Amino acid sequence: MEPPVLVLRPLTDYTPNGEKLMLIGKTIDQLQVGDAAEFTKTVSETDIYLFAGVTGDFNPAHINETYAQQTFFKGRIAHGMLLAGLISAILGTQLPGPGTIYIKQELNFKAPVRIGDTVTARAEIVGLLPEKNKVTMKTTCTNQNGILVLDGEAVISPPKAPKK
Amino acid sequence: MEPPVLVLRPLTDYTPNGEKLMLIGKTIDQLQVGDAAEFTKTVSETDIYLFAGVTGDFNPAHINETYAQQTFFKGRIAHGMLLAGLISAILGTQLPGPGTIYIKQELNFKAPVRIGDTVTARAEIVGLLPEKNKVTMKTTCTNQNGILVLDGEAVISPPKAPKK
Numbered sequence: 001m002e003p004p005v006l007v008l009r010p011l012t013d014y015t016p017n018g019e020k021l022m023l024i025g026k027t028i029d030q031l032q033v034g035d036a037a038e039f040t041k042t043v044s045e046t047d048i049y050l051f052a053g054v055t056g057d058f059n060p061a062h063i064n065e066t067y068a069q070q071t072f073f074k075g076r077i078a079h080g081m082l083l084a085g086l087i088s089a090i091l092g093t094q095l096p097g098p099g100t101i102y103i104k105q106e107l108n109f110k111a112p113v114r115i116g117d118t119v120t121a122r123a124e125i126v127g128l129l130p131e132k133n134k135v136t137m138k139t140t141c142t143n144q145n146g147i148l149v150l151d152g153e154a155v156i157s158p159p160k161a162p163k164k
Numbered sequence: 165m166e167p168p169v170l171v172l173r174p175l176t177d178y179t180p181n182g183e184k185l186m187l188i189g190k191t192i193d194q195l196q197v198g199d200a201a202e203f204t205k206t207v208s209e210t211d212i213y214l215f216a217g218v219t220g221d222f223n224p225a226h227i228n229e230t231y232a233q234q235t236f237f238k239g240r241i242a243h244g245m246l247l248a249g250l251i252s253a254i255l256g257t258q259l260p261g262p263g264t265i266y267i268k269q270e271l272n273f274k275a276p277v278r279i280g281d282t283v284t285a286r287a288e289i290v291g292l293l294p295e296k297n298k299v300t301m302k303t304t305c306t307n308q309n310g311i312l313v314l315d316g317e318a319v320i321s322p323p324k325a326p327k328k
Contacts, residue, residue, distance in 0.1 A: 039220055047218045054211045055249030056203055059256030071263070080266050081249045085219030088245045092223030102244050107269045
């Protein structure tokens with residue numbers, strides 16, 4: 001028996017005529033209201049500390065347990081913008097995927113996320129404007145107990161089909 | 165001559181009577197419309213790669229130069245949410261500072277940021293609602309050429325003075 005062939009996802013696809021097609025996500029004619037994608041991640045202490053280092057957000061609520069114990073949340077919490085990054089991950093890699101241009105994002109921070117919480121980000125298409133190549137998506141993050149920790153709305157421009 | 169004394173910023177302050185006061189940012193009575201703060205950072209390739217690792221946003225526009233060269237932006241660009249993190253850094257560490265609760269953020273992505281660009285995030289108070297302990301801030305990011313790369317508005321709840 002032959003060993004299985006490892007198929008690597010190519011950077012470019014080819015048409016039957018051998019023309020190169022750049023790897024892109026879904027174009028607006030491939031999208032429908034109700035289409036949704038999710039990404040789930042357990043938020044670690046390392047995530048929070050790297051995020052602080054990258055952004056400069058060393059708010060003690062995120063990186064000082066002694067201080068954070070005295071606050072309303074009684075312990076360190078993740079940066080809200082780290083969770084927003086999980087939404088960005090869906091839009092840029094899954095739905096619509098590569099080639100998407102991020103136009104606008106509204107974020108409402110609803111509840112804290114702690115070290116070890118498992119967060120599911122979700123993006124669902126709620127509006128399509130084909131004549132402007134714009135898509136509106138409802139975006140949420142929920143924790144392992146089903147509590148909504150973040151909601152909001154994104155406006156994006158999905159990738160356009162390569163020119164012939 | 166005595167060597168200079170290194171003064172470390174304490175986790176807690178003390179009243180003249182020796183009562184402990186938690187380190188907090190500015191309360192609403194210490195804030196005025198027009199108050200502003202800035203934070204400037206040169207965005208490095210490392211920042212973008214760490215941000216991708218933390219958030220899962222491996223959109224090739226951010227981490228694949230060969231792909232990105234073929235796109236509208238002609239090269240890798242930073243994650244928009246990384247820039248939003250610079251705004252979060254101002255709110256949580258400078259204005260109002262520690263103890264601030266992030267309620268809402270609206271983000272409009274206006275122009276790309278490339279590796280090596282120096283971004284200045286700015287937050288300016290545009291509205292105060294003392295009876296609800298809420299503050300509205302205009303939030304922007306501008307690059308080294310003065311081009312607006314991100315704008316939007318934040319709504320936050322500044323820290324409350326410790327109870328007597």
